[in-house]
Amino acid sequence: MNRKSNYWGTGRIGKSILLFAPMMMLIMLMLLGSASGGDAATQIARLITIAFFGAMFFLIIYTGKTDKWRAVAFIVSALLFCIAFIHNLILERGSMTFSNAEELSCTIPFCHIVTTMMIIPAAVKQTILFPGSLVEGFASISAMFVIVLCFSIVLGRGFCSWGCFYGGWDDGTSRILRKPVIKKVNNSYKWFSFAMLIVMALWSAEAAEPTYCSWLCPFKAVTENERIVDTITLIKNIIFTLTFAVLVVVLPLLTKKRIQCATFCPMGALLSLFNKINIFEVKNDTSKCIGCGKCEKACPMLAIEKRCPTLTCSKCGKCVDACPTGAMRFHIKGTPIDKHTTIARTLFIFPAYTFLVTLCGGSVANGLALIINLFI
Amino acid sequence: MKKILSVFAYIWASLGTLTILVAFIGMGSWQQLSLNLPFMRVDPQYSGGAVVDSVVRNNLKISIHENVFPGVFRQSGNGFVQIDVNQCPADTIRIDSLLINNKITTISATPEKAEADGFEIEDFVKLADRWIIRLKIEK
Amino acid sequence: MVESLLIGLSTSASCVAQCGNIILSIIMAEKKSVGQSYGLLSGFMLGRLLIYSGISAVISLIDSAATIPAGVTAVSLIAVSAIMLIYSIGKTKQLCLGHHFTRKIYSACHGRISLLAFAAGALSSLNICPPIISLIASSIGTKAVFANFAMFFIGTSVFFLPMPLIGAIKNTEAVTKTGRAAALIVSIIFLAKGIGILTSGQI
Numbered sequence: 001m002n003r004k005s006n007y008w009g010t011g012r013i014g015k016s017i018l019l020f021a022p023m024m025m026l027i028m029l030m031l032l033g034s035a036s037g038g039d040a041a042t043q044i045a046r047l048i049t050i051a052f053f054g055a056m057f058f059l060i061i062y063t064g065k066t067d068k069w070r071a072v073a074f075i076v077s078a079l080l081f082c083i084a085f086i087h088n089l090i091l092e093r094g095s096m097t098f099s100n101a102e103e104l105s106c107t108i109p110f111c112h113i114v115t116t117m118m119i120i121p122a123a124v125k126q127t128i129l130f131p132g133s134l135v136e137g138f139a140s141i142s143a144m145f146v147i148v149l150c151f152s153i154v155l156g157r158g159f160c161s162w163g164c165f166y167g168g169w170d171d172g173t174s175r176i177l178r179k180p181v182i183k184k185v186n187n188s189y190k191w192f193s194f195a196m197l198i199v200m201a202l203w204s205a206e207a208a209e210p211t212y213c214s215w216l217c218p219f220k221a222v223t224e225n226e227r228i229v230d231t232i233t234l235i236k237n238i239i240f241t242l243t244f245a246v247l248v249v250v251l252p253l254l255t256k257k258r259i260q261c262a263t264f265c266p267m268g269a270l271l272s273l274f275n276k277i278n279i280f281e282v283k284n285d286t287s288k289c290i291g292c293g294k295c296e297k298a299c300p301m302l303a304i305e306k307r308c309p310t311l312t313c314s315k316c317g318k319c320v321d322a323c324p325t326g327a328m329r330f331h332i333k334g335t336p337i338d339k340h341t342t343i344a345r346t347l348f349i350f351p352a353y354t355f356l357v358t359l360c361g362g363s364v365a366n367g368l369a370l371i372i373n374l375f376i
Numbered sequence: 377m378k379k380i381l382s383v384f385a386y387i388w389a390s391l392g393t394l395t396i397l398v399a400f401i402g403m404g405s406w407q408q409l410s411l412n413l414p415f416m417r418v419d420p421q422y423s424g425g426a427v428v429d430s431v432v433r434n435n436l437k438i439s440i441h442e443n444v445f446p447g448v449f450r451q452s453g454n455g456f457v458q459i460d461v462n463q464c465p466a467d468t469i470r471i472d473s474l475l476i477n478n479k480i481t482t483i484s485a486t487p488e489k490a491e492a493d494g495f496e497i498e499d500f501v502k503l504a505d506r507w508i509i510r511l512k513i514e515k
Numbered sequence: 516m517v518e519s520l521l522i523g524l525s526t527s528a529s530c531v532a533q534c535g536n537i538i539l540s541i542i543m544a545e546k547k548s549v550g551q552s553y554g555l556l557s558g559f560m561l562g563r564l565l566i567y568s569g570i571s572a573v574i575s576l577i578d579s580a581a582t583i584p585a586g587v588t589a590v591s592l593i594a595v596s597a598i599m600l601i602y603s604i605g606k607t608k609q610l611c612l613g614h615h616f617t618r619k620i621y622s623a624c625h626g627r628i629s630l631l632a633f634a635a636g637a638l639s640s641l642n643i644c645p646p647i648i649s650l651i652a653s654s655i656g657t658k659a660v661f662a663n664f665a666m667f668f669i670g671t672s673v674f675f676l677p678m679p680l681i682g683a684i685k686n687t688e689a690v691t692k693t694g695r696a697a698a699l700i701v702s703i704i705f706l707a708k709g710i711g712i713l714t715s716g717q718i
Contacts, residue, residue: 026393030400101501104508106418121448122415129448131422135407142407142416150399154392188692195696203704205448206521208421279389334385336378343386351392358400 016062019346023353024054030358031365038369041376045369052076052364053357060349066317066330070353071171074161077360078168080367082222085109087370088138089224097227103131109139109224112148112164116197116266117204117212130210147359154351156278157271160261160301161316162352163359166219170260171316174252174300181254189263190302190312197266218243218260258300262312272311280330280348282309282320285337288327295319295328315348421446424458424508433471437462443477443513453515456498459483461507477513485509519663523670552679555632560675562636564668571664589712596706600699 031050038046056073060066089096092107102108110132121129128134132141151159160167200212213220215236221244226233247260261268275281284295284307296304298321303313309328319328330345331337399406410416417423425442432438438461445455457476461469471483476495483492485507490500495511 026397033401099501100499101503103422104424104499104501104510105503106422121419125419125448126415127417127419128415129419129422132418134411134416134418140407141418142410143403145410145416146399146403146406150396154395188688191689191692192696192699194689194693195700198693199697199700199704202521202524206518208419208446208448208452279385279392332385332389335382344389347386347389347392351396354393354396358396 013062016058019061020054020058023057023350026354027053027057027357027361030354031361041372042365042369045365045372048368049361049365053353053361057349057353060353061346065321066345066349067321070161070317071175073353073356075168075172075175077356077364078165078172081165081168081360081363082367083370084363084366085223087366092138095227096224098224099227099229106131106133107137108132109137110141110144111139111213111223112144113166113217113265113267114210114213115144115148116201116270117210120201120205121208124205129204129208151355152271152274153278155315155355156275156280157268157311157313158278158280158315158348158352159271159355160265160268160314163355164261165360165363167258167261169219169222170248170252170258171300173249174256174258176253177256180256182251185255185257185302187302187305192263193265193269193312194272196264197269200266212266215239216243218248218264220244256300257302261314262301262303268312268314275311275313279333280315280344281333282313282315282317282328283331283337284308285327285329287338288325290325290327292324294322294324298322315352320345419446420444424460424510427460429475431474433474434469436465436469436471438471438474440474440476445515451515455513455515456510457513459509459511461485461509462505464502464505464507476511481511483509483511516659516662516666520666520670523667524673549679555629556675556679558629558632559636560672562633563672566637567664567668568661571661586713589709593706593709596702596709600702600706 027050031046031053053073056069059069063069086096093102098108108131110130114130118128118130121127128141130141132139134141135143151163155162161171196212200216204211214226216239218240220237220240225237225240228234228237243260243264247264251257251259289307291307293307295307296319298318299309299313300316300318301312301314303310304319309319315330317330320330322328326341329337329341330348331341332344332347335344420426420442421444425444427439428442429440430437431440438459441458441460443455443457445451445453459471459474459476461471466487468484468486471485474481474483476492479494481493481495483490485491485500487502490497490507490509492509492511495513497509498512499508499510501508
């Protein structure tokens with residue numbers, strides 16, 4: 001059995017550097033472009049961040065392994081994002097919890113998952129049903145609107161593996177054990193996220209509040225949540241903690257699947273619909289497929305059925321890396337499956353990685369600066 | 377035909393990075409453009425609604441917002457009127473003769489609590505630059 | 516009324532998953548044109564509307580002046596939650612009585628396919644499916660019973676409309692499973708609402 005080549009073959013360092021160079025320039029542009037000054041820790045952190053993202057991209061290109069190095073960058077981004085985010089909140093309001101004051105002053109950061117609950121009110125009442133700022137502050141509504149539109153069109157559900165600063169959590173916990181304890185996870189569970197999308201969208205419109213955020217979001221446990229002032233807020237915080245523990249830590253650990261992302265997140269379900277119009281996809285070249293099923297076992301998003309990626313594929317590249325014959329590959333719709341596979345992969349990785357760096361790079365640098373400040 | 381489709385597909389795929397760069401580098405402009413969209417306004421149940429009157433009472437600048445009845449498909453029977461005190465007084469304040477929902481009321485507030493004649497207080501928060509008082513109203 | 520529409524819309528995925536398979540299988544078996552398939556669907560819908568009108572008339576006659584205590588509402592919400600929970604985890608085929616009746620009628624009415632569609636719609640509406648129970652729970656004691664059922668009918672009909680466009684629904688497994696999952700989520704929401712009423716001191 002031929003191991004698929006990492007497209008130019010290991011050792012073609014020149015071509016790797018050729019691709020790495022423009023990305024390195026982009027990384028420096030996005031991370032240095034608007035930032036200047038700062039104390040020693042900030043400057044060191046910025047340099048480390050640039051070197052880190054550059055190194056990960058080089059390894060993606062040079063080794064030909066997409067998922068392995070993408071995951072490192074993705075998981076680190078998620079962890080440091082949360083550190084930087086919580087620190088920001090403490091600086092602004094003195095606490096990672098929010099109360100009536102933040103709601104009434106409309107200063108709650110707008111998260112991309114809220115988009116799913118805003119669709120019906122925006123269409124019916126032409127308002128944003130969220131206590132956020134339209135233009136000011138961290139994660140304003142208008143900024144997130146532009147970002148959501150951008151990644152929906154360019155990446156489709158690829159956002160879940162190349163941008164989402166929450167996804168890195170269960171991507172990380174799903175990789176801790178070498179082998180799954182729960183070996184078989186029914187792919188049908190992924191439809192639960194579509195049910196979440198439908199019910200949350202309708203329930204939010206009925207209740208006139210973003211109900212997933214108010215009651216269910218697991219990531220409230222690691223970002224911001226309501227201050228506990230009565231029984232209701234206590235119950236909410238218990239739910240947040242439980243859903244985080246179960247869906248983001250325990251189940252991904254035991255199954256080696258991204259349970260929260262694959263089965264619970266309504267935004268993931270919405271982005272799956274964008275996969276239909278997205279130019280990039282992961283496809284199986286059946287002429288090379290030997291039916292070993294490694295792709296299906298490897299897929300963390302329960303997206304592969306009968307060795308074909310389905311609507312919920314997040315283009316993480318894990319199946320591409322796992323495939324022993326190179327049948328699984330990144331593909332551009334409308335082009336021949338058996339030609340220019342290198343170009344297809346490169347054309348996808350460039351925007352995907354650029355998005356990761358742009359969205360999370362600043363937070364990674366800030367989070368790193370906070371850690372460095374502990375030591376100097 | 378297939379070749380033309382392929383070329384078009386590659387061109388479209390190549391635009392991905394450019395799209396992301398344009399979106400982030402020009403974020404300020406895109407944000408301003410997006411504000412022109414009809415749904416780009418925070419729901420009145422959070423923003424308090426539009427200001428319908430500004431008055432001065434006892435050297436305090438007061439903004440009175442419109443009546444707000446929350447709901448998406450239908451308005452709730454219970455709503456509120458938001459009053460902004462556009463300073464942060466350290467002491468007790470008294471706002472006389474405010475016309476709220478066709479009733480004249482007097483609002484008194486300390487940094488700890490607020491009271492209004494003829495209205496229940498729904499919310500009272502002190503921000504860095506102003507106090508917000510919400511009075512309960514019914515349809 | 517809007518709540519009834521929302522009950523219809525939010526549970527229509529599970530409605531399609533269970534009852535929609537009946538009309539879909541008829542449409543697919545007949546292999547008619549899109550226009551003719553919409554004719555079949557119309558017959559199916561007419562049967563549903565007739566039964567919903569009947570149920571609403573019965574409820575309005577029985578409960579014209581009664582008010583339901585908060586405790587009863589809470590218990591009924593919890594009961595609906597329990598049924599939706601069982602329904603969602605796949606042990607509720609027995610609850611859909613209409614499913615068995617329509618299969619028998621199909622073989623008896625061979626040739627009169629439009630009548631079959633009508634009968635299928637009427638009988639599948641008779642089944643004590645959880646969305647109907649939740650609608651009855653929310654309609655009892657209100658004055659707009661018929662309007663509630665009409666809105667529920669419209670809400671549940673929305674997802675039936677694309678059915679004659681067979682090509683639009685290739686993955687019926689996705690619809691079935693999404694519907695079942697939606698029923699589970701709705702059961703949790705109903706349970707929380709019921710418990711909320713019980714613990715809020717309104718009883």
